[in-house]
Amino acid sequence: MNAKTRIAMLALAAMLFGSNAWAGRPQYDYAKVISADPIINYVNVSTPVRECWEETEYYTVDRNRHNRRAGTFLGAVVGGVIGHQFGSGSGNDAATVAGTLIGAAIGNDAASEAYGVERRSRPVQRCETRYRQHQEERIDGYRVLYRYHGQKYLTEMPYDPGKRLRVRVDIRPAG
Numbered sequence: 281m282n283a284k285t286r287i288a289m290l291a292l293a294a295m296l297f298g299s300n301a302w303a304g305r306p307q308y309d310y311a312k313v314i315s316a317d318p319i320i321n322y323v324n325v326s327t328p329v330r331e332c333w334e335e336t337e338y339y340t341v342d343r344n345r346h347n348r349r350a351g352t353f354l355g356a357v358v359g360g361v362i363g364h365q366f367g368s369g370s371g372n373d374a375a376t377v378a379g380t381l382i383g384a385a386i387g388n389d390a391a392s393e394a395y396g397v398e399r400r401s402r403p404v405q406r407c408e409t410r411y412r413q414h415q416e417e418r419i420d421g422y423r424v425l426y427r428y429h430g431q432k433y434l435t436e437m438p439y440d441p442g443k444r445l446r447v448r449v450d451i452r453p454a455g
Contacts, residue, residue, distance in 0.1 A: 306449075306450065307448070307449040307451065308446055308447065308448055308449065309446075309447055309449050310444045310445065310446055310447065311427060311428035311433070311444065311445045311447045312426060312427050312428075312443070312444055312445075313424060313426045313443055313444055313445050314425045314426060314432070315425045316422045316423070316424045316425075316440045316441060316442075317422065317423045318419045318421075318422055318423075318440075319419065319421045319422065319423055319436065320418070320419060320420070321417075321418050321419075321420045322416070322418075323416055323418055324414075324415055325413070325414055325415070325416050326411045326413055327412050327413075327414070328409050328410075328411055329410055329411070329412050330408075331407065331408055331409075331410055332406065332407040332408075333405070333406055334403050334404070334406075335403070335404050335406055336401050336402070337401065337403075338399060338401050339399075339400055339401075340397050340399055340400070341397070341400055342397055421437060421438050422436065422438075422439065422440050423435075424436070424441055424445065426441075426445050428447055
């Protein structure tokens with residue numbers, strides 16, 4: 281059926297049923313789609329990426345920091361025991377005190393020689409979040425060219441309509 285015949289039939293139907301029959305009731309038909317081209321938009325996308333690596337961390341340690349007191353105390357005890365072995369009577373007490381003082385001094389000196397600061401290292405994991413940028417194509421819709429009754433029409437749609445497109449036909453008396 282050609283376009284002129286279809287229009288004549290619609291006009292005849294309008295006259296037979298009256299214009300009130302068509303009022304408020306939209307009519308639909310199908311048009312042939314000639315082309316549907318995507319509308320492409322380029323957008324920048326930022327993606328977080330966690331990156332980790334290993335570093336060497338240096339720190340210092342006080343060697344035998346607490347052993348100095350212990351060396352002095354241990355030297356005093358040992359010196360006192362040895363000093364107590366010498367002398368008799370009141371000389372025994374003096375020898376014990378002298379042994380304690382000499383032992384404490386020797387223990388303190390021995391502990392002082394072992395005292396020092398030591399530099400050490402250990403592996404440490406470090407992490408950081410960085411953002412990588414890239415560009416993506418996004419389809420924002422379709423520019424659709426279609427033909428209805430010999431006329432070409434252009435519209436934008438959010439989807440690709442396929443081979444044919446449903447169109448609304450509006451018939452009104454010219455007057």
